[in-house]
Amino acid sequence: MTETQDVATRPTAEVRRPERQVVLNPPxxxxxxxDGITLIADMPGVSKDRLNIEVDKHTLLIEGEAHLDMPEGIQALYAxxxxxxxxxxFLLSPELEPNNIDASLKDGVLTLKIPKRAELRPRKIEVRVD
Amino acid sequence: MFNRITAFESSLFDEFKRLEQEMDDLFGRWPWPIGIRSAARGAFPPVNVGATSDEVDAYLFVPGIDPKTLDISIQQNVLSVSGERKLPRDEKANYYRQERFTGTFRRAVTLPEDVDPDRVEARCENGILHIKVQRREAAKPRQIEVK
Incomplete structure (x- = not known):
């Protein structure tokens, strides 16, 4: 415990990249x-309580923190x-309704369904034959 | 809890990456021979392996896969995992991006030689398959007493 923390706060690492952390871009x-747009993201290790989805008018942000069950004193051999x-x-587009996003998370896979505004859904145009 | 994991991760893996990058810069490529069973970067599923003096822990990132469909085996010190990830495709939809892996896969990882293939545990949670293999007693560090 103490050892891992010492390594993490080693000054060289701090100086090299202050505040910056490696971030994974989920596929x-x-x-x-x-009906709308569906977005599916692979985020293995993320549970519901470590997932954050933020939407404003223009952008959708998904972030999460993976948890690995690691024993005390583990050292990496390969990663x-x-x-x-x-x-x-992601940038949203105006025909989408960001307030009604349906989100589900299962086995590390996040599924978001972003509906289109009802009035903007494509309508089938009937051709009248006279 | 978070902090600890994050600190652990960044210390181990950032450092590893930095070293690798420095090596790349120096020599243009990784100067040491690569593992004979290692896969190209980006292979599915990604694997992390770590060890303590008691055990070796392998983590396979297998989101959306039913662990019961995975074929996991260990022979001596080589751990193999194979399976298939089928992604249902909506034929009526317009696809903009398809970055997620689909198809059959197989990965083999060489573990330290002192692992005991008879003492393996595997569990899957939130799309991470965690395989824990105990090491043989002889490999553990022993306290040496000065007489």
Missing amino acids: VDIYEDA DIRSTRYRRS
């Missing part, structure tokens, strides 16, 4: 259908993933 699938912090943001 996403994004698709659109008549593909070098951070526990996920963050990615």
Whole structure:
């Protein structure tokens, strides 16, 4: 415990990159259908209480903190993933209704359904045959 | 709790990355031979391996995969995990991005030689598969008494 903290606060690391932390960009699938846009993000290790979704008029931000169950005194031998912090943001477009986003999280996969404003959903145009 | 994990992570992995980058800068590429079973960067699933004197812990990042469908095996000190991730695709939708991995995968990781393949535990939580392998007694550091 004390040892890991000492290493983390070593002055060289602080000087090199103050305030900056490695952030993981979660891979996403994004698709659109008549009802809206669906965004699916892989965020393994994130549980509901460590997930944060923020929306304003123009942007959608998803962030999360992964938890790994690590024993005391563990030392890394190999690492593909070098951070526990996920963050990615997206620009929304005006026809979307950011106040009605439906979010679900299962097995480290986040699914967001962003509906389109009802009046802007595509309508089928009937062709009248006279 | 968070702080501890974050501090741990950044200390270990940032440092590792920095070292690797410095090496890249110096020599143009990683100067040491790579593991014979190692995969190219970006391979699925990503793996982290750590060790204490008692155990070796492997973490595989397998979001959205039912752990029961995974084939996990250990032979001597080589841990293999294979499976398939099927992503249902909505044919009527317009896809803008498809960055998530789909298809079959297999990864093998060479663990330290003193692991005991008979004492393995695996559990999966929030899309992280954690495999814990105990090390043999002989490998643990022993206290040496001065007479």
